[in-house]
Amino acid sequence: MTLLERCLGRLASELADYSPEMLFDLKKEASEALATAKANVDWIDRALDLRYSHIAAQQRLAADKDTGTVTFTDSDIRVSVELPKKVEWDQAQLSRIVERIRAAGKDPVEFVEVTYRISETRYNAWPASLRTSFDAARTLKTGKPIFRLSSPGDET
Template sequence: MSRLTPDQVLATPAGELAALQSEALFQLKNDAADLLSVARAIVEHIDRALELKYADRAHALRLAAGKDTGIVHFDDGHVRVTADLPKRVEWDQRRLAEVVRRIANGGEDPAEYVEISYRVSETKFNAWPESLKSAFAPARTLKTGKPGFRLALMKE
């Protein structure tokens, strides 16, 4: 079978692709992974160029608006540029736990001020004795992700 172009692959129903020999599917998957890798590298390279071109202008507009982060808009010729510098706040978990304890010790409900979530490492859970697991099991729900398949061409 000759190699299919990306357009041909997309035009071929998945059922027909599934009927192909495993070697052909292996090649299609590898070709797609190569295209994806190249496309990601191109996007990253262009994003670096856009940052070099527009970061100072966007920064100046944010300063003029009295903000450090967020979205600003400006025109460059016939192109409308939307520059977004998202805010990413991180909280020190140990210090937050101390504040939550002080709030609780003061007689108030910490849930009125902070969102609290719990996680259990699956590795640790599996290593626990059954007596401990049984206490936690009702709070545990197992969900599956998207199935994945890796293909490796074996030597003949």
């Protein structure tokens, strides 16, 4: 039984009392198990793609759709294959279209959703006097903390 298996089900507060070396070993073992699991999922997904992608493509063609979910059976197994739609818009072209709409005397907001963004790198490079005028529109949110443990001599 591995160290990780022995610790499964324990409260996080109990693990927090473990030595740094033990936490390091647990984190390393869990990360390796996750990497292996992800590799296995990718491998199986590739096999599923090889087996079912042509059937799904035929089903979508028959339904006259390029994307979306199709469902069929193989033996006693129900197979659903989703091909998500991912739309990207050319920002420069959209900007020109918005200007043409505005020049024609219409409100582009009726047709186009406009989102403003500022690169954090650029924002941080601005002089304080410029940043101040934007500060009221800026909200900083944080994500989940990521902990990386290493032992002396580790390259990673």
